[in-house]
Amino acid sequence: MNFRWRSSDTTTVTGSSAQDIFVFGPFLLHAAQKRIERNGSPIQLSDRAFDILLTLIIQAGTVVSKSDLMASAWPGVNVDEGSLRVHVAALRKALGDGRAGAKYLSTVSGQGYCFVGSVSRRESAEPAPVRSPPAHDHNLPACPRLTTGRERTIEDISEKLKVQRFVTIVGPGGIGKTTVAVSIGHALLPDFAGQVHFLSLGEIGDAALVPGIAASALGLPARSNDPSGSLAAFLRDRRMLLILDCCEHVIETAAALAERLFKEAPELHILATSRELLRVEGEHIHRLPPLASPPEDAALTAASARTYPAVELFVERATAGGSEFELTDANASDVGNLCRRLDGIPLAIELTASHVCAYGVKSMLELLDKHFNLLWEGRRTALPRHRTLRATIEWSFNLLSESERVILSRLSVFVGSFTLEAAQSIAASELIDDDMIMAALASLAAKSMLTLNTGSTRYRLLDTTRAYAQEKLAARVDGRSMAQRHASYFLGLLERAGDETDQHLSAIADQIGNIRCALTWCFSDQGDRRTGVALTAASIPLFFKLSLLAECQLWVTHAIEALDPTAANVRYDLALHAALGSARLLTGQIDDLSVACFNRALELAEKTGDAPSQIRLIDRLHLLQLFAGNFDDALKTAKRGEAVAIASEDPAAVARMRVSLSISYHYLGDVAASRAYIEAALRRPGRDAKIHGDLPLNYTGRAHITLARILWLQGHPDQAAETARRVVSHAITANHPIMLCRALLSAFAVFYWNEELENYEEHIDRLVVETRRHGLATFQVVGEAMKGIALLARGEADPGLAMLKNSVEKLQSQRFGVVAGLCAPFATALAATDHGDEALDTIDRAIAQARRCNFMMEMPDMMRARAEVLMRRSKPDFLQAERSLTQSLELARYQGTLGYELRTAISLTRLWLRQGRREEALDMLAPIYGRFTEGFHTRGLTAAKEFLAELGSRRSGSLAAH
Numbered sequence: 021m022n023f024r025w026r027s028s029d030t031t032t033v034t035g036s037s038a039q040d041i042f043v044f045g046p047f048l049l050h051a052a053q054k055r056i057e058r059n060g061s062p063i064q065l066s067d068r069a070f071d072i073l074l075t076l077i078i079q080a081g082t083v084v085s086k087s088d089l090m091a092s093a094w095p096g097v098n099v100d101e102g103s104l105r106v107h108v109a110a111l112r113k114a115l116g117d118g119r120a121g122a123k124y125l126s127t128v129s130g131q132g133y134c135f136v137g138s139v140s141r142r143e144s145a146e147p148a149p150v151r152s153p154p155a156h157d158h159n160l161p162a163c164p165r166l167t168t169g170r171e172r173t174i175e176d177i178s179e180k181l182k183v184q185r186f187v188t189i190v191g192p193g194g195i196g197k198t199t200v201a202v203s204i205g206h207a208l209l210p211d212f213a214g215q216v217h218f219l220s221l222g223e224i225g226d227a228a229l230v231p232g233i234a235a236s237a238l239g240l241p242a243r244s245n246d247p248s249g250s251l252a253a254f255l256r257d258r259r260m261l262l263i264l265d266c267c268e269h270v271i272e273t274a275a276a277l278a279e280r281l282f283k284e285a286p287e288l289h290i291l292a293t294s295r296e297l298l299r300v301e302g303e304h305i306h307r308l309p310p311l312a313s314p315p316e317d318a319a320l321t322a323a324s325a326r327t328y329p330a331v332e333l334f335v336e337r338a339t340a341g342g343s344e345f346e347l348t349d350a351n352a353s354d355v356g357n358l359c360r361r362l363d364g365i366p367l368a369i370e371l372t373a374s375h376v377c378a379y380g381v382k383s384m385l386e387l388l389d390k391h392f393n394l395l396w397e398g399r400r401t402a403l404p405r406h407r408t409l410r411a412t413i414e415w416s417f418n419l420l421s422e423s424e425r426v427i428l429s430r431l432s433v434f435v436g437s438f439t440l441e442a443a444q445s446i447a448a449s450e451l452i453d454d455d456m457i458m459a460a461l462a463s464l465a466a467k468s469m470l471t472l473n474t475g476s477t478r479y480r481l482l483d484t485t486r487a488y489a490q491e492k493l494a495a496r497v498d499g500r501s502m503a504q505r506h507a508s509y510f511l512g513l514l515e516r517a518g519d520e521t522d523q524h525l526s527a528i529a530d531q532i533g534n535i536r537c538a539l540t541w542c543f544s545d546q547g548d549r550r551t552g553v554a555l556t557a558a559s560i561p562l563f564f565k566l567s568l569l570a571e572c573q574l575w576v577t578h579a580i581e582a583l584d585p586t587a588a589n590v591r592y593d594l595a596l597h598a599a600l601g602s603a604r605l606l607t608g609q610i611d612d613l614s615v616a617c618f619n620r621a622l623e624l625a626e627k628t629g630d631a632p633s634q635i636r637l638i639d640r641l642h643l644l645q646l647f648a649g650n651f652d653d654a655l656k657t658a659k660r661g662e663a664v665a666i667a668s669e670d671p672a673a674v675a676r677m678r679v680s681l682s683i684s685y686h687y688l689g690d691v692a693a694s695r696a697y698i699e700a701a702l703r704r705p706g707r708d709a710k711i712h713g714d715l716p717l718n719y720t721g722r723a724h725i726t727l728a729r730i731l732w733l734q735g736h737p738d739q740a741a742e743t744a745r746r747v748v749s750h751a752i753t754a755n756h757p758i759m760l761c762r763a764l765l766s767a768f769a770v771f772y773w774n775e776e777l778e779n780y781e782e783h784i785d786r787l788v789v790e791t792r793r794h795g796l797a798t799f800q801v802v803g804e805a806m807k808g809i810a811l812l813a814r815g816e817a818d819p820g821l822a823m824l825k826n827s828v829e830k831l832q833s834q835r836f837g838v839v840a841g842l843c844a845p846f847a848t849a850l851a852a853t854d855h856g857d858e859a860l861d862t863i864d865r866a867i868a869q870a871r872r873c874n875f876m877m878e879m880p881d882m883m884r885a886r887a888e889v890l891m892r893r894s895k896p897d898f899l900q901a902e903r904s905l906t907q908s909l910e911l912a913r914y915q916g917t918l919g920y921e922l923r924t925a926i927s928l929t930r931l932w933l934r935q936g937r938r939e940e941a942l943d944m945l946a947p948i949y950g951r952f953t954e955g956f957h958t959r960g961l962t963a964a965k966e967f968l969a970e971l972g973s974r975r976s977g978s979l980a981a982h
Contacts, residue, residue, distance in 0.1 A: 169329020191308035194367025222266035310364030314356035432489035514558035608798030689876025735918030737955035883908035
């Protein structure tokens with residue numbers, strides 16, 4: 021198809037004349053004049069949009085390819101499909117495509133577009149039918165071209181207005197009240213036979229003039245100072261819609277006039293717009309909400325972003341006037357964030373979008389992060405109060421009383437939401453008491469200067485309003501004292517929450533923005549570092565609860581640097597160093613600084629005789645030593661903690677240290693001692709004390725996950741799996757990222773040993789996501805290693821091996837001590853992919869490292885893995901393999917790890933069967949199998965049963981019963 025059309029052409033290849041007029045629905049399209057009308061009123065279309073529409077109409081019913089449409093609209097110019105989509109979207113909006121059953125343009129996936137409406141054509145030389153001008157006696161402004169996201173609102177208010185007669189559209193400046201009101205006026209012209217009158221009160225300086233101006237607008241002579249009575253008499257029997265726009269600055273007079281007219285003129289319908297309610301009889305309120313914006317951190321594509329009206333408006337304004345801006349998958353998330361930061365306010369979005377080509381989306385977003393440019397100018401034809409963001413907000417600000425202005429500026433210290441109590445703490449003074457603040461909040465909410473969150477008692481300033489109010493606060497002499505009050509208020513709030521339950525921390529979690537703002541001020545040049553130190557210490561539990569560990573390190577470091585060495589700051593010194601060590605530990609910084617932080621905090625706790633703090637710090641130091649592979653030191657630390665706990669006579673502390681002892685013995689390969697300490701801890705669970713910055717997986721959770729591993733090792737695979745599932749389920753229910761990550765990491769071994777990773781892989785994926793989101797570096801790498809092992813189990817050798825290898829190398833570089841435990845599956849995978857020499861070197865180094873640090877927990881399995889590697893080499897060494905398997909079997913029996921014993925016995929059975937040593941294999945495997953009392957559905961026991969059947973076991977009958 022080679023269709024081309026330009027206004028200078030006289031004939032198209034389809035035979036259509038350029039002088040033709042096309043008629044479809046309520047539209048007339050004049051090809052020669054490049055003009056389109058709806059019911060006699062012109063519609064504004066760009067030249068390119070008009071060319072696209074004409075091309076489609078001329079070939080109505082035929083699919084026109086995208087390339088042909090682009091060639092017709094952009095002859096000789098290379099453009100992408102995004103530009104075409106933008107203009108087609110503008111066409112659909114201009115035609116009302118999809119509204120009230122109208123359908124003109126259809127998208128044919130993968131092909132192009134088709135005009136599907138019924139269309140007729142006539143030559144313009146024919147006299148057009150005479151159209152009587154509509155009998156509309158209205159004075160409405162031109163119908164707004166852009167009503168993005170407001171179509172349903174316009175319909176709803178129109179229907180409400182027909183029934184209820186008196187509706188006030190309420191909302192903050194720039195929300196689009198006038199646009200909606202004018203659009204409603206145009207939509208209702210037929211219903212009122214053209215009797216729709218628009219009265220703009222925005223430019224009236226004297227409220228007393230409102231009735232007279234209203235009378236004059238309706239053609240009534242003003243025969244008195246207050247023509248309200250004659251105006252009511254004039255309207256008494258007339259069916260009319262009266263729009264009173266921008267009532268807020270003349271609210272008393274406008275309200276009185278509207279109420280009188282509503283009562284005395286029963287055929288009159290009134291539509292008012294205001295930033296606050298008129299509060300009169302008959303008034304029905306419609307609060308105009310912001311345009312819907314994407315949620316925070318939403319992963320957006322261009323298509324999904326345009327489902328949000330705020331983004332759609334941004335794109336329409338950014339592309340107005342032929343701009344080259346295009347919404348793409350790459351910039352969609354930034355545009356979504358920009359619209360959300362602008363609170364979904366149409367004016368703010370329009371003003372910002374008009375500068376997108378000059379600044380770029382990302383730069384504009386960065387600019388908003390620093391400050392709002394309230395001076396960006398909008399359309400020259402806009403009302404003065406709508407030409408800049410500043411003018412819009414200043415219009416409302418100037419209507420406030422002096423006390424309201426003061427209170428609003430003081431409230432600008434808050435980021436996000438705040439409570440009545442918080443507002444009173446900040447805004448009160450000798451001249452402003454709590455009752456005045458309550459009244460001011462109610463008034464400011466009524467005037468749309470702040471919002472009251474639905475279903476709560478929290479208030480919030482829109483970001484645009486807050487930016488303006490902050491400028492006013494900065495110009496006041498009390499600006500610094502408000503910042504000081506703000507920091508002190510949240511210090512008190514956190515200190516109270518720190519002494520209570522976790523539920524109280526959850527209740528103030530949404531205040532993290534205010535806390536962050538207060539800390540920023542405290543450590544600034546104008547701030548109060550002493551308050552900053554106290555606020556940081558009080559914030560530690562919340563940072564840990566929200567898993568904001570990197571940010572916690574930042575503020576704690578600032579606070580430590582700000583500590584006054586001459587002051588008695590032991591409490592803060594201890595809390596800050598403990599938190600820094602814990603945050604570094606959980607983010608994978610296993611180094612001397614982390615150890616030094618714990619040692620400093622522990623020294624202070626011992627110096628002050630603070631036994632609970634000693635227990636907590638010993639517990640963390642113990643975990644750090646385990647991560648670093650210092651297992652003997654970790655055992656000594658756990659014994660030290662047990663002694664402190666026993667001396668403190670605190671059952672919870674004793675139980676907690678016994679969990680640490682159990683874990684140490686578990687890593688050292690003493691399974692019996694490990695189980696004894698776990699059972700002792702669980703017999704006296706106690707209650708975990710509330711602590712600052714505590715590692716969030718409580719000791720009962722760690723006890724049960726350790727018990728699950730021991731149960732498997734001792735030959736109870738079903739109990740082990742059930743216990744592990746319960747711990748993971750509890751961690752998921754608790755909705756705590758760090759708790760969940762630790763539970764998932766510890767539970768992995770049970771499912772790996774049971775060879776049922778397919779049921780666990782979804783948890784691995786969640787683990788990787790959570791650790792990335794919260795910056796838990798070491799946990800993330802271990803999670804990626806687990807994912808690699810799962811891929812290998814599914815037979816995806818190449819990606820699984822690559823992921824596992826990369827993870828092992830990272831952990832080794834981070835001095836992660838138990839990396840040797842990952843080397844058994846790594847070496848086995850290397851051997852299976854014909855990397856025999858590398859596999860043997862890997863497992864030999866892992867075994868040597870494990871022996872050096874006494875990491876005996878997985879030594880039997882590493883010896884078994886070494887044998888598997890030796891048997892898979894290009895030149896198998898069966899003698900060395902048998903020796904490794906025999907050593908593995910002996911060590912497993914010595915440790916009492918029946919689970920490892922079975923795994924090794926199966927490998928040894930395979931070797932002996934290859935050598936024809938059937939009787940030896942039977943005599944070795946049968947007793948091991950016979951000691952199991954559960955788990956016969958697991959792959960290990962199933963494989964053993966099959967071997968025994970093959971070997972002709974005399975107990976095959978009893979085995980079949982299982």
